[in-house]
Amino acid sequence: MTLFSFSEAVALLAAILSVLMVGSGNLRTNLLAYALSTAAIALVAGLRAGILGESHLLLIALAMVVIKALWVPWFLSRILDRIKVYFDPGTVLAIPIAMHTGIVLMGISYLLAGRLPLPVDGDPVTGSTTASISLLFTGALFMLTRKTAVSQVVGFLTMENGIFLFALTMARGMPLIVEMGVLLDVLVAVMIAGLITFKIQKSFEHIDVTRLTDLRE
């Protein structure tokens, strides 16, 4: 087994971890699963840096671990402590059913990945393409089936992970400046979303996004 197929397996592991994330209503468990999945994607980026000989990917992998796998979960769990919300009961679909839907979506993304053109002179990248499309679907599924504002943030970040992995697979990563810009955006977005969550909790005494359409409280 080569280093390349090992990196493919790690990419699939990241997708599986994010599917497992959909199966828990505990927000801390969700954050842990998100952190592990992000760390796995960073490992993929690091391995690809070694395989393709592109050192800037290594830098991005390091920044990903620090910002997205460590700082974001820590910051969001601090928000959870401040607003004292630890559980998301879910909406639309029951939580275990949502997880099983995630697997069906993973199968669909395998079929989609087979139809995409392979990168030029590339190795077979079906594994990581499947993983990236599946991460996109899983993030969307997570945002659709959850109630709390923090879950929306985590789902959004999962989708962002999918886009990063897709770029890494298909275009061997973006230029360093673009990736750094995206990471900065994520950093700011999470900060603002955290502040807004806190404000919503303070003014409405709940962070249930399905009830935000009410004009009066």
Next chain:
Amino acid sequence: MTDWLLFSIALIVLPFLTVGTIRLLKARLQNRLGPPLLQPFYNFFKLLGKEEVVSNDASWLFRFCAVANLCLALFLALILPWLSFKPVFLIEDLFLAIYLLALLRFFSILQALDAGSPFGGFGASREATLSLLVEPAVVLSLAAVAVIARSTDLGDMFSFARPHTLHDLTVWSTAGAALFLASLAELSRMPVDDPTTHLELTMVHEAMVIESSGPNLALVELAYALRLVVMFGLAGQCFIHALFCVIHPQTSTLAIISLLVIFAMILITALVETVVVKLRWTRVPEYVAYAITMALLAAGGAIMGRMT
């Protein structure tokens, strides 16, 4: 010949040693001294020498089921590939193993119902629900492995002969995770059932064997220990095959690794039983959903592997 000798020793020593190790490790993790490592052996021989008390309402089935369970558990231990050095038999079919597992559950439920005590009935109804939930995970993950091996013969499926690809790594590791999670539920271990509690209302396995005593209880405990080590070993073999996609150790190293993997699972079980609380009965399906998810992933991976 050495295979047979080693396997016979493992078959005699490992089941009670596994139970003893779990109890000892758990006690140490909870800052207790704990029973000696060989306590299950002592218990077994003590129980064999005791007088047996059978309920007046029980029929011949009550004692028959204990013996039938032990025979089935032994048969399963002989055909399921739970150690890498297990000698190969003629009739190692996947579906035979699955139906034997179901038959084993059937006889333990029958024994619990036959004594006519209300606790036995409680336990039996819960065990029936649990096995209904867990069975898809076990069947799907083993079927996924059969699909990538293109054979339902357990000896062929778990042989270290075929080349292993990325698909195989995914299937083996997810199938192993599914089997481990399912075996925790099936063997009434911690997240689903507390094996040490004395409150019969909350238990599954202990409530079912509450009417057994003396030699009957000894047989029941031996059958349970065999089931435990066989299920852990089976999940462990899946993980070893996943490892086999990356490195290719010698046969003797494989034997040591398969023992180490069982020990690792014992350690995980002891850790889980120390830090996790028992799930409320209505939330058990949420736990089993994880096992089924892993099994579905394994099945999906296997089918995708066949398609390409």
